[in-house]
């Protein structure tokens with residue numbers, strides 16, 4: 388899926404390229420992906436409306452239109468945005484194509500069709516599944532060390548599952564969850580309630596630094612928005628290859644419903660508490 392660093396780039400490019408332009412034509416490739424929350428039919432509901440603003444919120448991209456309307460996209464696993472000239476053949480079959488005044492076309496494609504596109508009024512945003520329940524935005528000033536300490540203290544799951552929980556942190560996907568845990572030197576299966584204060588501090592710093600440096604890298608490359616830049620990642624997608632820090636082979640492990648990539652030396656499992664069996668009281672015999 389486009390993850391937060393990808394979406395920061397997409398947001399900036401789209402804000403420069405499509406803001407202020409009216410929609411002159413709209414086509415949908417698969418109606419299943421479109422969620423129309425208004426009585427007006429598609430595409431009439433969009434025609435003539437100007438894209439006033441583009442904003443990222445967690446993994447969602449929100450396009451504010453005239454008349455209090457908005458288009459909200461949750462790209463999920465395989466959604467991709469692209470910009471093209473109207474009339475040029477699509478690289479992938481677009482799920483949604485918005486032709487804009489001036490000849491630019493904003494396209495959204497999604498091979499697995501898992502993403503959703505909502506057309507709604509701004510006052511209906513809370514009805515969009517997963518939008519109102521988003522946790523703290525990781526690039527906002529509200530994301531602080533005390534905040535993550537409070538979150539972690541309430542969790543009973545494994546740290547990688549916590550990172551992926553969009554209602555807690557908005558938003559981290561599989562690729563950056565692995566990168567963050569590698570930077571924090573934490574095993575992906577570590578339980579949140581076992582994290583020591585210094586480990587939570589490392590986790591917090593790793594979230595900020597990993598996302599910040601990825602954003603800088605992706606912005607510096609400045610590639611077309613449909614290109615997913617992943618070649619600078621240190622563990623994700625590198626199972627079987629040597630760790631860039633210690634040379635140990637990067638492993639893959641199942642955590643919940645997902646596969647995680649990690650280095651078994653840089654990210655050791657939690658230390659087993661030493662049990663001195665000489666002092667374990669014998670069970671009373673009955």
Ligand SMILES: [Zn+2]
Nearest residue numbers: 630633650653
């Ligand atoms: Zn290593």
